Amino acid sequence: MIASNQRTLTQVSVVAVGHVDHGKSTLIGRLLHDTGNLPEQRLNEMRQASERRGVGFEWSFVLDALQSERDQAVTIDTTRIWLRLPGREVVLIDAPGHKEFLRNMVTGASDADAALLVVDAHEGVSEQTRRHALLLELIGVRRAIVAINKMDSVQYSEKRYENIRAELRALLERVGVEASAFVPISARDGDNVARASGRMPWYEGPTILAALLALPGRANSTQEGLRIAVQGVLRRAQERIVVGRIESGSLAAGDDILISPGRRAARVRTIETWPPDGTTRAGAGSSVAFTLEGSPFADRGDIVSDPEHEPALATEIRARFLWLGAEPLRAGRRLTFRFGTRSAAVEVVTLERVIAIDALEQQESGVARCNDVAEAVFKSRYVLTVDDAAAHPSLARFILIDGLDMVGGGTILAALNSAPAREARDLVPSGHLLDSSARAWRNGHRGAVIWLTGLPASGKSTLAMQVERRLFELGFNAYVLDGDNVRAGLCNDLGFSADDRRENVRRVGEVAALFADAGTIAIAAFISPYRSDRERARHAAGPIFHEVFIKADPALCEARDPKGQYQRARAGTLANFTGVTGDYEAPLQPELVIDTGELSVSDATERLLRYVENAVSLEHRG
């Protein structure tokens, strides 16, 4: 089918902000009407609604659709309206000016490319004007058209206009928002809205409409360096298809990539689309699906980068944010930090300062109240991938969650202890809280018993050691219990009779449970051939017990035979050897099965690592 319309529409989203009653909604209503975007039917409905309330014609009723908004003549929630102009579509986002509805103002602003800042010529710059200007910068809106409204109330005075313009110019410069025009208007009468006003001949700048048309269009990131926040993995038959949005850079089949924070190297095999169209490359902004060569693991929350531009890894982050929680925020508060597709448990280490709105100056303060803009240091129990706002703004933006509530949002300013993940870090502050959640909190993860069972030479010890090392690198406390270290002391009174072996497994089960209760990930690597013994170990640890069946074909195990035990058992010089002269009862319902005959050591390690990370995670998942 041939498209009927080949012209490219450019779209720009503009949020109207400013103090309550300075005339945002009126300006938008007028703009719609004067550009032929307001249907006669809507106009009639508004006339009736105005009459019903015994008020003069209210332009703002176009946007203030809610009964309570109309009755109280105040915008409560943000709304959108589409302004069709020649060659350009402007999505106007009306945001409430009332302080009580600041959360709705930032909601609207976060979707905008630019702002329309409305200031009352008579009242001038107010606290809320300053607050909105500051929030624009925080939310990422860096350009504004300034409408100096109600010029009729100051007799269209050029002097008044100049005074306010000077004040606003200084304000916007200070917060880091670029002003593209300062337009003196009377929204109610339409002066300088869509047509130049004869009442202010001294003004030679653009109308609001002209200023909107002159805004630069939305641009995709041109930043160097690939970034994809992995949303998840789709499965198709045996394939794992990684999906996510390309925040910057591009991705093509054959590209080498790095998956962080695990810093796993991988190569892109295919770009997947439906319907299949042979695409082999995807650019910034696209929602992409791709497969990898081999079976390296990528999962939700990971960041994909190219190897030359990897993100910093850190556990401490300084950030600036708007606090929206009902309770004041102080150091020590635990919250969930969500950015990209990752969420992480964090603690406020220090609340450094809040920005005083009247002077726009930073003040040292240990407490942030609702609607304050503040800066704080957050500490995560996990290694996080951190990008700075200048290079990858979309990945530097975060929201704060407390239980079920969203309580803030802002921008990461810096990674404080940026370092490669392979460096072990001391993540443990002092503290004497002794309930299990406090312990888990201090460690950054829950304790667990990961019980690896399987035939001799099935790969239990190899896997256990690999995973222990990887967990350690990632900041987890993990410890392997195996025959070598328990028989050296704890069980050095035991031999290898059937009874002694059962006692050995019993003791290991109890010790592993204690380790787990103390907050450690105890990885027990024991043949543990009998179901009843393993069930006893499960009983000792409770729900944090995870049975992992290390499955391998018996013939393969015998062929591996790293310690020559199979050979000795076959020769009759090693008695009661599981798999030859002793039975092995395979798990009936293990939490995880790893087939070391099918997977390479590194793939098996990744699979087990993923499982353990998930099992011990404190993260709020979804």
Next chain:
Amino acid sequence: MDLLDELEARSIAILREAYFRVTPLAMLWSMGKDSTALLWLVRKAFLGIVPFPVVLLDTEMELPEVYAFRDRIAAEWSLDLRNELCPPEASIDPSLPPATRAAARKTAGLRALIEREKYRGIIVGIRRDEQATRAKERVFSPRGADGAWDVKRQPPELWDVYHTGIADGQHLRIHPLLHWTELDVWRYTERENIPFVSLYLTREGMRYRSLGEKNITVPIASNAASLAEIIAELETTITPERAGRVMDHEAEDAFERLRTGGYM
């Protein structure tokens, strides 16, 4: 990327967030142009499949062509289609104006469905440009246990970092098409060659611009006989899309009452 590419990429990202974070999940399909385009986007997001049930809130008042379209597409696209019969009008709040009351049957049907299936997420193809109270919606919009929309206390929603935390018994309405316009949907339908019900095209000088149940929707005067002609018509009109939806105009607050009560 052009505008349609941008809209598509954003919708796919929203659908994938919903899929990976909210379970169990279902999608409403009315067989109209919007939810059919949305189904197409779901297939793009999940590489050809629709990985959750697709629910029709059935008032048994759809036009025959609409039911025929449902059966054809459900078979061709291998949908896990659930036909949810809505409670009779007699069980609906009698204080509502007549057409609004008829529409509210869907609210009741949806409530019953969620209660029975314990869905935590319902994907709905509404758009902000359709109607002024829909313009105030969030992409992930939490609903109380009774399905009610607390419009005065909506949570903040920043950028595309979505919050999906809800208490037990609550659910999220997920709106992947919120940022699209009527024209965008038709342009996309044309570009992607997405099937649509023929009632949108003119018959003897009339066509449906917005497709609702036969008892509460009226066609508009139009000679648009092809997608290209629909698009050309919409590029010049400023008449609202839902002008043919009786319930929107019965009373000033009719639609707000419907929506705060849990209507889509």
